[in-house]
Amino acid sequence: MTLSEFLYMDGYYLYVxxxxxxxxxxxxxxxxNPIRRKRQLLKQLGRKKRRGQRT
Amino acid sequence: MLQAIxxxxxxxxxxxxxxxxxxxxxxxxxxxxxxxxxxxLVEAPADYQQKDSYRIIYIHVPAAWMSLFVxxxxxxxxxxxxxxxTKASEVVANSCAPIGAAFTFLALxxxxxxGKPMWGTWWEWDARLTSELVLxxxxxGYMALQSAFEDKRTAARATAIxxxxxxxxxxxxxxxxxxWFTLHQGPTVQVLQEKQAMDKxxxxxxxxxxxxxxxxxxxxxxxxxxxxxxxRESHTKWVQEEREHL
Numbered sequence: 001m002t003l004s005e006f007l008y009m010d011g012y013y014l015y016v017x018x019x020x021x022x023x024x025x026x027x028x029x030x031x032x033n034p035i036r037r038k039r040q041l042l043k044q045l046g047r048k049k050r051r052g053q054r055t
Numbered sequence: 056m057l058q059a060i061x062x063x064x065x066x067x068x069x070x071x072x073x074x075x076x077x078x079x080x081x082x083x084x085x086x087x088x089x090x091x092x093x094x095x096l097v098e099a100p101a102d103y104q105q106k107d108s109y110r111i112i113y114i115h116v117p118a119a120w121m122s123l124f125v126x127x128x129x130x131x132x133x134x135x136x137x138x139x140x141t142k143a144s145e146v147v148a149n150s151c152a153p154i155g156a157a158f159t160f161l162a163l164x165x166x167x168x169x170g171k172p173m174w175g176t177w178w179e180w181d182a183r184l185t186s187e188l189v190l191x192x193x194x195x196g197y198m199a200l201q202s203a204f205e206d207k208r209t210a211a212r213a214t215a216i217x218x219x220x221x222x223x224x225x226x227x228x229x230x231x232x233x234x235w236f237t238l239h240q241g242p243t244v245q246v247l248q249e250k251q252a253m254d255k256x257x258x259x260x261x262x263x264x265x266x267x268x269x270x271x272x273x274x275x276x277x278x279x280x281x282x283x284x285x286x287r288e289s290h291t292k293w294v295q296e297e298r299e300h301l
Contacts, residue, residue, distance in 0.1 A: 016108060045294065
């Protein structure tokens, strides 16, 4: 099987690769979101704490 | 045993417990995904009827299974928080909703992308497809309801009731292809059957992908739960200490 045959998927390339691409995007986003959220949360906590010390 | 559970139910302990579990799901997910994708896309033979279009199955079926599985996890945790008022189960139930919604969306979207070349239509209002769409709305409804309340405990009670009532939809989705005439094909994989309708060369990669989706769900669930605990406990000393560690 050549690479172009593989990518062609018997002519169903549009449907197959759209499915896999969509899954990749959605699942990667679901994975990265909590990582970014955690960083954001910890940053907020830091700000809150510094404010707490000043007053 | 009971003591261990009570201890785990405290948010602080649950936070660290989730953190310990995390790598045991995250790394297997990566490995299983690579193996499953290579096996399903390259090694597995093409279907004699559907040719290469059937390869959508390796995304579609695991996503659809997960859409039901995540709902059951969500409803069970919701029921636990309703009965025992445990905060950890509230956190788990809340963290399930967006992940479940994502899986349901994927099942619907890939189903549509598979339906177009095979059935000649993107969408059909039949039992299987419609009940799966209802599932998506249940997840979205849960999320909307959760954000509608200021008080977390009130929100937990309201969403728990919604989640538990929504369980009736699960057997409907599962058996819809047997109960009603539908465009959707019948179940290809049946757990309690010795002779499978699907050949092993196609079944095994599907099982690998299904396992990968399960560990992926566990990974994201743990990460989301940890975040929600940090948020809820932001006023406590241990969270402040945890922050200094990082």
